[in-house]
Amino acid sequence: MQNEIIIAGFGGQGVLLAGTLLAQAAIEQGLHTTWFPSYGAEMRGGTANSTVVVSADEIGSPLAFNPNALIALNEPSLNKFMPRMVEEAIIIANSSIIPFDKEYKIKPVFAPVTDIADKEIKNVRTANLVAVGSLIKALELYAKGSCGEEADMRRQSAQEKEGDLCDLEDTKVLTLKSALTACEKVFSSKPALIEVNKKAIQAGYDFVKYL
């Protein structure tokens, strides 16, 4: 399994930090990971992105050649990266500021992360980590789905009839638990921000119910 995740948005929305959190979560699970930023002339208001690769195996390129997950915190980012995604990609779109009534090549999971951060968490700057929570849930649902299909096939075709064939630890998806632990590490120099950001991750995770 290899996840190639792009996190994109306006400069200042925290796309670099969101990527860092995902990469740290991967470390917590003992997975291989790389994080790569856009480091051009980005500034507040411009667009920025970071790319995180998470894999059970040694990682080649830290740049995503086959990106299968995207967090788009604004519409320009969605439009820019959607065409690059693989067919079955998981896309979290910030529906607080991205229209959800349009036709999209790949149907995004819409989550109003800015509104959740603002109203539920009472800190609009945590929208990035709300989105991280949503992505983790969506990847988990996807893994369960495909794992379920695979398990069904294996049940039909082979001897395996007993037991849970859908162990998420085996599928190496990032877990909520490791994201929350990562939160403590990433904000270790600003402990006051740990709890609020954990809440944000949890809220984003809880928001997504199905794909």
Add this chain to the structure above:
Amino acid sequence: MSKKVLVKGNVALCEGAIAAGLKSYFGYPITPQNEVPAYLSRKMVELNRVFVQAESEIAAANMVLGAAVTGARAMTSSSSPGISLKQEAISYMAGMQIPALIVNVQRGGPGLGNISGSQSDYFQAVKGGGHGDYKLIVLAPNSAQEMYEMAYDAFDLAEKYRTPVMILADGIVGQMMEPVEFNKPERKDFVEKDWHLTGCKGRHPRSVQSLLMKDGVLERHNINLQEKYKKISGNEIQFEKFMTDSAEIIIAAYGISSRIAKSAVKLARKEGLKAGLLRPKTLWPFPSNEISLLADSGAKFLSVELSHGQMVEDVRLAVNGKTQVEFLGKAGGAIVTEREIVAKIKEMIK
């Protein structure tokens, strides 16, 4: 659950240099290596060591010369256009046999180019760069962990041979974060050598220079330098081999390209193509002998670089006409993909 920390390649490099006992850093800002001076500006002061942001790249390189000649472990870092400016001082350090570390986190060129990762300074790093018959030991990390380890090892190598060492990284390896384990012991207690300029009170004055005007002295000096380079070539070649046994196509790639190439090799093997990878970790001295031996088995070579073909020339020299050598590369910030490499392998196997 892990001792590994998530840091940028540039920061890992700083930690490696600090652990190696870096006493003084001199630099001037340029993307994509800015994390190096930014990080060291804080860290070196905390450690009560020297950090100077010089007035220019040229000044910074000459300050390294001045610090290192006193026996201090000293370094500078920059990116491509800045490294061009440092060449005069680098040539002087080679001539004066001053051990020091110069780091090039390559960006797109020529000229000011752009700030994307690139590998277009290979020639400059291994074929001289400055004037005169000299060589640098050139190390090519391909991960944040190797940025740490090579920065650590660079000073020992430099002192062992009294020669400047260059780390030739690139914007991608410098900018990306990866888990790194800082596993090297802190180096301290360095011994004064008989050439260090430490003030001659109570002893004979020493002199370290590259201006050697007396009859035959410079000729003798050059012969000595060449003997030293021969010794380095014999002792210090480092490379990694991956699936080269019975490979029909061997990719030669260093730095970030080698990682993409390794993925391409795995992809090719899945498709039943017999591909392998030879990754020079030292670009000078170059693993020519190993390439020559692999060519004896009939394997063809494919040099993959983020340039328009530089290291490929050394691969060709090593293969010496025994088999086919091809090139695949892009420059100016463009990236060669795994798929493109596999397609090229297929073309070569046909």
